[in-house]
Amino acid sequence: MSHPLLELRGVGKSFAGVEVLRNVNLTINRGEFVAMVGFSGAGKTTLMSLIAGLLSPDTGEILLNGKPITGPGPDRGVVFQNYSLLPWLTVTENIALAVDQIFPTWTREQRANHVAKFIAMVNLTPAAKKRPAQLSGGMRQRVAVARALAMDPEILLLDEPLSALDALTRGTLQDEIERIWEQDQKTVFLITNDVDEAILLADRIVPLTDRPAATLGPSFPVTIERPRDRQRLNHDPRLKLLRREINDWLLTIGRRKPAVQQTERRLPALAVH
């Protein structure tokens, strides 16, 4: 079949009269690592939720393997920004919840081995019996990545997975994501606000314009050969050039609408007890 793995055609989404996304078009091929960069609050997470099937688009359509997406499903492994681990379950149990659900026909032993394999892949075997509260932010995010990978999804959706982490942990995890990608050759769609991170990891970078009515800009292919070494990349003129091009695009065309009016926001009521 010649379908691209994931295709967005003219996708638009509004919330309460505010247009967040307008006419978003994107094609991701099998095995590709695509990164989307954009301003915070521009609608990156909305786009991710649409692809994940947690929201449905107002206009346009999203196709996975040529078929429209109708809801969430394990064929798209999502790693959410805030880890989304269940705090009452250990690392193993969190991943097992996914594995048990997706491979119900396997034997208990097969499933346990599968869980252990992915915990080992993110170097968390010593912490397998710990609960999320006992782990650092970086470790939690690795659990979330392992959970998504263990579902053996067609595409891995990473929603700013590293943005809550300190710079050093971020670097380590970027290397780890690159290693896993090299190993697994999974299709990956990464959302980030860090252009350098996108250049380090992706085959192709698509910028998102600022809100409201954000849309995707042209693709910037990253031709730097793999494996990419962070140290060497820092001095690579191609990185500097690409970084400047993307930043320029974001700050000029991406900011096409100056003064963005502030929409009213209501804080959620806090439970008192």
Add this chain to the structure above:
Amino acid sequence: MNDRRFAFDWLILPLLGVVACLILWSLSSATWAPKLPSPWKTWEMSRVYVVEPFAKRGELDQGILRFTWYSLILVAKGYFLSLLIATPLGFLLGMSKMLTRTFDPVIQFLKPVSPLAWLPLGLVLFGKSEPAAIFTIALCSMWPTVVNTAMGVRAIPQDYLNVAKVLQLSRWKLLWKVMIPATLPYMFTGFRLSLGIAWLVIVAAEMLTGVPGVGGFLWQEYNSLIYEHILLCILTIGLVGFILDRLMSVIEARFKTA
């Protein structure tokens, strides 16, 4: 140094509070309230009930802990009935905005009704005092559990529900693997508050129905003009209530997940 500080904060200061109360009590009984038995007299008259707490000398003359035991059994029956109704009800209310809007006014309306008002209705409905007492305990103590469970269900982070959606968990698995564990801390807060109310209600129920227990004993001793035993009962009720609350807090703390 730290140990000393601890002893001072958690032992000396609370003891000072107790001593102050005892002094106030003694002074009161010596001056403006001559009918109030002094602490010493209370102890003298109550000693036999305290040192032989499980003795049974007759239907109306038993050790204080034996009476307490009767009360606790009755409370347990009413309390568990209350949890059995309140927890699922709280879940339903938490999950459905429509149900909340429908029943919230009724709950707010029934919540402040005193046990003294429910008890006669229970007697009319069930004819006997024990089921009437259980009915009253259940009705009065269920509200904190209903309200807190519903609040807990509403407070389940969207992230957890998203995980369940991505995994396409069945409704049954969603309930047992995600919703109930996420709601447990709130549920236990409700359970603890409900137990406090159940214990509050039992005394009133026993006083009105004459069921044997601390409340029944208190009322009977009032009628027999043995006021020392009223004070004994009050102290026992307070102590038991305190212990129950501590026990529930320990359990509650165990379920606090970060």
